[in-house]
Amino acid sequence: MSQRTTISRPGLTRRELLAGGVTLGAAGLLAACVGTTSGGGGGGGASTGAVTLQNSIQEADPKAALEALVKAYPGGDVTMNSVATEQFRAQLTNYLRSGDAPEVLSWYAGSVARSYAEEGLLLDVSPLWEGDGACAGFSDALRGLSTDAEGKQIFVPTSYYWWSVFYKKSAFEKWGVEPPTSWDEFHALCENLSGQGIAPMTNGLSSTPWMASGWFDYLNLRVNGAQYHRELLAGEHAFNDPEVVDVMEEYKRLIPYFDKNMVSYTSQDAATPMAQDESAMYLTGAFVTSYFPEDQRDDLDFFSVPVINDSVPTAEEAPTDGFFAAANSDNHQGALDLLSYLASAESQQQYIEESKSSNLPTSPDVDTSSFSPLVQKGIELLSNTEEITQFFNRDSSDALQATADTALTRFLAEPENMKSILDEWQTAAEGVFAS
Amino acid sequence: MTTLAPPVTPSVAARRNRRRRPRAARSPWLHVAMIPVTLLWLSPIVFVLFVAIRSYDDIAARGLGALPASFSTDGFATALTDGGVLEALGNSVVVTAWAVFLSLALSSVAAYALSRFAIPGRRTILLTMLAGNLLPPQILLVPVAAITEAIGIADTRTALVIVQVGFGIGFYTFVLHGFMRSLPTEVFEAARLDGAGPGGIFWRIVLPLSRPSLAALAALATTWIFNDLIWAMTVLRTESKFPITAALLNLQGGFASAWNVVAAGSLIAAIPTAIVFFMFQKQFVSGLLVGANK
Numbered sequence: 001m002s003q004r005t006t007i008s009r010p011g012l013t014r015r016e017l018l019a020g021g022v023t024l025g026a027a028g029l030l031a032a033c034v035g036t037t038s039g040g041g042g043g044g045g046a047s048t049g050a051v052t053l054q055n056s057i058q059e060a061d062p063k064a065a066l067e068a069l070v071k072a073y074p075g076g077d078v079t080m081n082s083v084a085t086e087q088f089r090a091q092l093t094n095y096l097r098s099g100d101a102p103e104v105l106s107w108y109a110g111s112v113a114r115s116y117a118e119e120g121l122l123l124d125v126s127p128l129w130e131g132d133g134a135c136a137g138f139s140d141a142l143r144g145l146s147t148d149a150e151g152k153q154i155f156v157p158t159s160y161y162w163w164s165v166f167y168k169k170s171a172f173e174k175w176g177v178e179p180p181t182s183w184d185e186f187h188a189l190c191e192n193l194s195g196q197g198i199a200p201m202t203n204g205l206s207s208t209p210w211m212a213s214g215w216f217d218y219l220n221l222r223v224n225g226a227q228y229h230r231e232l233l234a235g236e237h238a239f240n241d242p243e244v245v246d247v248m249e250e251y252k253r254l255i256p257y258f259d260k261n262m263v264s265y266t267s268q269d270a271a272t273p274m275a276q277d278e279s280a281m282y283l284t285g286a287f288v289t290s291y292f293p294e295d296q297r298d299d300l301d302f303f304s305v306p307v308i309n310d311s312v313p314t315a316e317e318a319p320t321d322g323f324f325a326a327a328n329s330d331n332h333q334g335a336l337d338l339l340s341y342l343a344s345a346e347s348q349q350q351y352i353e354e355s356k357s358s359n360l361p362t363s364p365d366v367d368t369s370s371f372s373p374l375v376q377k378g379i380e381l382l383s384n385t386e387e388i389t390q391f392f393n394r395d396s397s398d399a400l401q402a403t404a405d406t407a408l409t410r411f412l413a414e415p416e417n418m419k420s421i422l423d424e425w426q427t428a429a430e431g432v433f434a435s
Numbered sequence: 436m437t438t439l440a441p442p443v444t445p446s447v448a449a450r451r452n453r454r455r456r457p458r459a460a461r462s463p464w465l466h467v468a469m470i471p472v473t474l475l476w477l478s479p480i481v482f483v484l485f486v487a488i489r490s491y492d493d494i495a496a497r498g499l500g501a502l503p504a505s506f507s508t509d510g511f512a513t514a515l516t517d518g519g520v521l522e523a524l525g526n527s528v529v530v531t532a533w534a535v536f537l538s539l540a541l542s543s544v545a546a547y548a549l550s551r552f553a554i555p556g557r558r559t560i561l562l563t564m565l566a567g568n569l570l571p572p573q574i575l576l577v578p579v580a581a582i583t584e585a586i587g588i589a590d591t592r593t594a595l596v597i598v599q600v601g602f603g604i605g606f607y608t609f610v611l612h613g614f615m616r617s618l619p620t621e622v623f624e625a626a627r628l629d630g631a632g633p634g635g636i637f638w639r640i641v642l643p644l645s646r647p648s649l650a651a652l653a654a655l656a657t658t659w660i661f662n663d664l665i666w667a668m669t670v671l672r673t674e675s676k677f678p679i680t681a682a683l684l685n686l687q688g689g690f691a692s693a694w695n696v697v698a699a700g701s702l703i704a705a706i707p708t709a710i711v712f713f714m715f716q717k718q719f720v721s722g723l724l725v726g727a728n729k
Contacts (some may be wrong), residue, residue, distance in 0.1 A: 054672065060517060060693060081674040091668060094580045100591065102672070144510035147702060268691055272498040290691040294493035 049076025049418035051334040053323075054095055055079040056088035059290065065354035069347055075337045089398070101326035103335035104342075109145045109320040110394045113155045116324070117148035119387035122155075123325035123332055125339060128154045133277030134343035137364050141388055145320060156339045157322035158348060159359040161286040162378045163214060163391070164302035164316075171277045171299075179303040183222075186306050190257040198319075199259040199279035204270030205409060210265050210401055213348045213392035214283050215254065217317055218305045219247045226387035233396040235433040239407070240422040248422065250308065263413070285319065286358035287376060300374060304381060315387035319394055320362070399435070403428040487511065487698035494694050510699035514686060520700050522675065523682030527661055528707065530592055530678060535656045536598035539649060542604045546611035547637050551623070561612060564605035572602065576669045583670055594670045595678075599660050607652050614648040615641060647718065654715035658708050679704045 050090045053070060063082055070078045076144065081102070083091065095102055096116060112369050129135045129143065135156060146155035172178065175196055180186040190200035193277060203211055220229045224243050231237055232244070259279050262270065271291035273279040282288060289297050304316065323342060325335035341347055345365035352359050352366075358375050360382065361368065368379060382388065393401035407425035411418060485503050487492065493505040514520045545564075549557045579598060580589070588594040618641065626636050642649075664680040671677060677685070686693070686700045712719060 058687060059691060060513070060696075064517070079673065081672060082685055083668075083672070083674070084681070084687060087668045087681070087684060091672070094577070094669070095672060096582055098580075100589075269499065271495065275496045276498075287691060291495060293496040295492070296496070 015267070049331070049334050049337075050078060051104060051331055051338050051386065052102040052166065052329075053080045053104045053106075053338065054088075054102035055080065055323075056085045057082055057084055057106060058084055059292075059355075059357065060081050062351075062355035062357055062359075065351050065356075068354060069342065069351055073341055075336065075341065076334060078338060092116075096326050099328060101328040103329040103331050104323050104325050104338050106321065106323050107241045108390070108394050109142075109157050109322055110390050111397060113146075113324055114392065117152075117154040117396075121327055122148075122328045123329070123335060124152045125156055125325060125336065126153045127336060128156060128340055128343065134340040134363075138362055138380050139364070142320065142362055145390075146322075154345050155322055155324050157362045158343055159322070159352065159362060159409060160318045160320040160382075161357075161359050162316055162382055163283065163285050163320045164300045164304050164378075164381065165281050165283050166272065167281045168277070168290050168296065168299045169301050171274075171280060174277070175280070176278075179301075180306055180398050183306045183308045187253070190254075193280050194257065198277075199273065200257040201281050201283070202259045202265070202270045202273050202279040203262040203282070204267040205263050205412070206266050206267035206269075208267040208403035209351055209409050210393065211270075211284070212412060214317075214402050215251060216408060217249065217389065217392055217402065218283065219250045219308070220244070221315040221389065222305060222308040222312070223247050223250060223318075224309075224313040226389055228425075229315075229389060233392065233400065235249070235429065236396065239426040239429055240419070244422060245418070248411065248418050251411070252418065255412060255415055258412075260379065263409075286374075289358050289374070290356075298372075302361050302374070302377070313386035314384075315389060316382055316385045317391055318360075318382050318388050319391045321359075322362070397432065399432045400429060403432060482493055482572060483698045486694050487702055489695055491693050491695055499694055507695070510693075510695035511703070513693070513696045514700035514703060515598070518686050518696060519674075519682055520686075520703050522680065523677055523679040524704065524707065526592065526676060527678040527680070530595050530599070531657055531660045533596045534603070534660045535653055537596065538600040538607055538656060539602040539653060541600065542607035543611055543642065543645065544637070545604070545608045546615050546627055547641050549608070550612045550615040551636075551641075552633075561609060565609045566605075568605045568609075572665055579666070580669050589670065590672050590676070592671070595667060596664050598670055599663065603656055603659070603705065604667070607656065610652060611645060611648060614645055618644055650715060650718040653719070654711060654718045658709050661708055661711075 055066065057066055067080060070080050092105070092107065094104060125135075127133055129138075129146075133422065135143075135153070135236065136145075138157065142157050143153070146153050146157055148154045148277055151273075167179065175193065175198065177189055177192060180189050193200040203215075205212055217229065219230065221244050228237065232239070232241075237243065259265070259270070259273060261273075265272075267284065268291050270284075271288060274282055275292055277295055291299060292300065307314070322340055325332070325339060329335060343363065345361070345363040345367075348361040348363050349366045352361055352371065352375075358372070358378060360375065368376060371379075388405060389395055392404055403425055406428065407421050411421050414421075451630045486499060487510045488506055488508070489503045490505045490507040490509060493503070494499075497504065548554060549561055554560070555661045583589040583598070588597070622640055622644075624634060626640050631639065661678075662680060663678075664684070667681050671681070674685075683697070683704055685698050687696045
């Protein structure tokens with residue numbers, strides 16, 4: 001009995017408390033909803049020049065460099081949101097389709113941007129490419145890359161980087177070897193290094209299987225040329241064509257030269273044996289410099305993959321990064337203004353210097369004399385080449401990249417099944433093109 | 436209930452003590468087996484700790500797996516300042532606290548109604564709620580993004596709380612339903628005779644009796660919601676609202692990762708869940724058995 005009374009007496013007040021708590025909570029939630037909707041709408045309608053910059057830059061130094069640039073932007077408030085690349089990739093469609101889309105987004109030039117433009121999700125940025133616009137002086141290759149199917153410009157390229165075979169000058173000196181100038185010399189170099197007990201080439205395929213496409217792209221560019229490569233990636237040729245078989249035969253000859261552990265390395269881990277002088281060369285992008293300890297970065301040098309078939313034009317891979325603007329945003333003028341600012345020669349120069357990465361400027365007006373010798377050599381490489389491609393996924397699609405990852409990983413493990421692997425690759429690719 | 440508790444505890448404790456002593460003589464073998472297993476279990480954490488206290492140059496030159504040749508707290512400093520780990524932790528704590536409180540409040544009411552009242556089709560209701568949990572969240576990402584967008588709560592922490600509550604509630608209701616159904620009918624009859632209405636019974640009888648299962652669910656829900664990434668990325672897009680999981684991903688580079696910073700950030704991010712675990716250790720174990728003794 002005493003138990004009952006002790007429970008029932010405070011019960012009334014407790015019940016009231018609970019009811020009050022629930023009401024308060026609900027009211028708070030409702031208020032929060034209302035608050036954000038009206039806030040968002042008001043900000044857009046007022047058109048105060050507030051702009052959101054959604055970007056996928058993750059590396060610390062480039063991110064800090066972009067933040068500094070954005071902070072110095074004179075045209076108004078910019079909210080900069082950095083999202084991890086893979087999440088950004090997954091959410092990009094949502095961002096662009098949202099009713100209140102971010103004004104400016106970072107992404108890749110080429111087929112990915114074009115497919116969003118086809119859906120009408122991208123803002124026409126041709127004003128920047130005309131007259132004295134920020135992009136008017138950019139090269140024709142960049143203009144072509146940033147143009148959609150209807151001939152409008154929908155992309156603003158701000159930097160690019162190059163792929164090449166990187167090596168350490170001090171290590172080559174120690175082993176008494178020189179960078180090769182022909183394909184036969186390259187093979188001789190690999191033989192020589194193998195004989196000295198050094199893995200001639202490193203690569204990292206574990207969580208970055210797309211690294212295997214680097215050699216595929218380059219061998220295809222050297223054997224069949226850039227034109228064929230683009231057509232192949234656009235579905236106009238088959239992956240089991242004799243031309244591709246030739247490429248894979250060359251790839252097969254390289255397999256013994258790779259580090260035996262390459263399937264367990266990521267692209268970043270793969271630089272460690274090179275830092276320790278256990279492997280010699282690495283075909284990768286210029287971002288490789290950030291894989292090395294600070295005191296080894298000046299020791300890095302590179303040479304282009306030597307010519308195999310001298311009847312095809314020279315070509316290099318140079319993935320281009322930049323920004324596009326969402327058609328669904330509230331502040332189109334703000335987006336164009338911010339894009340002009342980011343594409344200007346001064347901004348590009350400041351970004352490249354502060355980001356400490358080996359990026360190249362897209363604007364011809366950037367003063368490159370203060371850049372590192374490695375970057376200068378990269379600029380020279382790209383200005384002397386006849387054709388420029390992006391990279392497998394950027395020249396095709398992420399879906400086709402997945403088929404390449406499967407096929408090439410298998411090929412590297414069991415090269416003797418090359419024919420059947422190519423047949424399966426073609427079947428998978430047809431599925432991608434059909435969808 | 437509280438008046439009954441004190442006399443019981445000492446006797447139980449005494450009984451346990453008496454039992455434990457003879458077992459202690461046999462236990463060395465258990466420890467001989469368990470210590471290596473424990474060390475094996477801890478090795479990944481030790482590995483992360485080793486990575487966190489090395490400098491980037493050391494990691495780049497000698498590889499991730501090498502023993503530390505350098506000591507630096509740069510990783511922690513960078514994670515806390517540039518990485519925004521503290522702000523993100525705050526977001527996570529707020530979202531988790533609200534989501535756990537609301538989902539348990541709502542699901543206990545729902546479970547009470549479904550288990551104690553003859554609601555038509557209650558079995559179907561319960562199974563529908565549970566069935567929602569069997570859907571992989573990935574196929575619901577686009578609809579959820581579209582719905583939050585349509586009702587104008589996209590990119591708010593409120594939306595994240597609502598989504599978390601919505602997706603958790605089915606499972607919590609199912610578990611609490613099983614528990615509440617097993618409460619003896621006599622208690623309810625006695626309460627009704629004493630004049631308690633449905634609300635009174637819920638507040639004074641059902642909730643106190645369900646405390647163990649509520650605590651177990653709270654412990655589980657806290658870790659699930661705290662560690663969630665997929666909903667946060669679907670609902671939020673402003674960096675300053677990101678929870679810790681998304682902030683940790685941002686610490687990782689697109690091409691190159693400063694592993695010492697990532698490892699330091701992960702260790703910091705693990706602290707709140709570790710605290711919750713040690714506080715609710717007992718409930719965690721019983722939480723794993725939730726539903727087993729239905």
